[in-house]
Amino acid sequence: MTDGKIEVTQVGPFRLKPWFSERPWGKRDLRPWYSTTGTSNLVGEAWLTGPECVVETGVMTGRTLAAVVAEASEQILGEGQGPEFPLLVKLLFPDDKLSVQVHPDDAQAKAMGQQRGKTECWYVLEAKPGATIALGLRDGVTAPAVRAAVIDGTLEQLLQWVPVSVGDMFFVDAGTVHAIGPGVVLLETQQTCDLTFRLYDYGRPRELHVDKALRVMRTHTAAGKVESFEMDGFTRLIDQKYFVVDRYEVGKQKSVVIPIRQAGCVVCLDGVATMETEGTQPLEMLRGQAVVIPANVRSVTVRSYTGTSFVRCFAPPLAGEI
Secondary structure: OEOOEOOHHHOOOEEEEOEEEEEEEEEOOOOOOOOOOOOOOOEEEEEOOOOOOEEOOOOOOOOEHHHHHHHOHHHHHOOOOOOOOOEEEEEEOOOOOOOEEEOOOHHHHHHOOOOOOOOEEEEEEEEOOOOEEEEEEOOOOOHHHHHHHHHHOOHHHHEEEEEOOOOOEEEEOOOOOEEEOOOEEEEEEEEOOOOOEEEEOOOOOOOOOHHHHHHHOOOOOOOEEEOOEEOOOOEEEEEOOOOEEEEEEEOOOEEEEEEOOOOEEEEEEEEOEEEEOOOOOOEEEOEOOEEEEOOOOOEEEEEEOOOEEEEEEEOOOOOOOO
């Protein structure tokens, strides 16, 4: 660094420490993903690329992702991509039902003074028998019917409940009324926005935002299960306007070279691996943690002596600027 600022030539891949978000529907024990959360309270979400996440490796160690991106935006995100990492990647650990909620789209969010809306996707990492998610409203349900069901406590009956299995990917576009049931662990990739309007929370003493939710919800959306497809050396789980998520499987004593054209991150799901790129020291990939790969990196090599699986999440060009 020079005078506390990041030198452009020093910005290589860096690992982030998860930031744990306490939620009433969460868990106290997140093993085997994390040995500790640093709190005895219920934790529902591990934010892997949140603005509060702290850099664990390299010259930027000890600084938050928000601070690093604000200072070296062009090197990390690419030219014209703005001052904020565009994807918020999380692990969700529900031990109870999440609230029934909805998120605004870009135009609606900007009208509220926010930079962007919240479209997301869920990749199922664990699922107990009978686990379900709610994805949209049943056919024929209207906004007045939703309001009445909120009042009389029957909103769950108006939702499309979908069974889930390990390996499923679901697209949840803005405007979709949704909820998540217990018994799953999900990898969520979303636009960096935490604007959430709760319609219903099963009697828990949390604030509801019924009027705002009804204004941004849509009775029909593109939400649903997404079929993956095989690419050259990896599986493409989802390819949408705001994000692409790919899964890699690397065998014992094997490696894979990944060309980099957009900023993004990788999240180790299993095994032990290192990431290498020209001009930097090998970086250890840890399960349940994100490694940010700046846009100025041309390629990375992931090596594993034991075998590993990981996902790569990245934002297509100009995804953060609508």
